[in-house]
Amino acid sequence: MGLEIFNTFILLLLVVVALASLWVRDLLVSAVIFGVYSFLMCLLWAEMGAVDVAFTEATVGAGISTVVLVATIFHLRRKSND
């Protein structure tokens, strides 16, 4: 039962975070929220017992891809057009 609540909470939060990263106009904030999304996914993987996948998600998804996105955004205008 506890896990059900945990799962539901994480999944709802995932939807909220995904919408938020599309909603915000500042691309830098969007990239950071995307990192949060990766960490939530990482929590879900770990909870389902796929620890290797969770580890990869935490390092690649939340770590490197956020950094690469930030590096790219610094060469663009920070505001999204739509």
Place this chain on the structure above:
Amino acid sequence: MKYFSLIPVIAIGGLLLWAGQDFPKWGDVESPASKSPVSSHFIANTGVDTEVPNMVTAVLADYRGFDTMFETVVVFIAGMAVIAILRGSSVGRPRRKDHEVEAEPDLIVTNTVRLIVPVLQIFAFYVLAHGHVSPGGGFQGGVVMGASFILIALSWDLEKAMSRFPIERCLFVAAMGIVLYGGIGLLSMMLGGEFLDYAELEKILPVSREMARYHAMLGVEIGVGFTVASIMFVLYANLASEGRLKQGL
């Protein structure tokens, strides 16, 4: 335009949700993945064949070694592609000044990073070497290692990070990783087995066939770690400086 693009997004999202109903329930023993003889074979035989407790690593580096080798090559090619596209692309274009920060590196940030980076790098080696017994392995260890250099570049500047790990050396290390992986495969071929048939390495290692596979997996993971760590840093260095490799970010 924003509302127009919402239509395909909702359509594809709805399609995915609808198709997702066909997935088996999580942990269902009747699902095709659990019922397939391949899964039960791995569960029953990995420990006997290779002495590796972490099944994921054994499948990744041994049973499916050919696949992982070319995954590493893909990472290498991705780094090469970024260099090929970005190098020289900004010649003659004036450098944008919008985000140029003239300030000195921040005292608190640099000293924190000074403390974190050694721990991070030792952790990377731990993850790499412990891939057999605990979650981790070449990819994760390599990424943590590459991230430690990116952290240096973020808190000081790109020059500082590149004085520790020059790009030429990065590319050399990345290529050596693949050579190490392929070399272990070739070595086991020369010893009479098939390509990446690590058990044949028992002829030159003073261990049993099972432990030969165990140790060869470590060698292969080190190769993957080399390539991934250096390519991660190459990617960051090129993206952050538009291929100029100086004064990025």
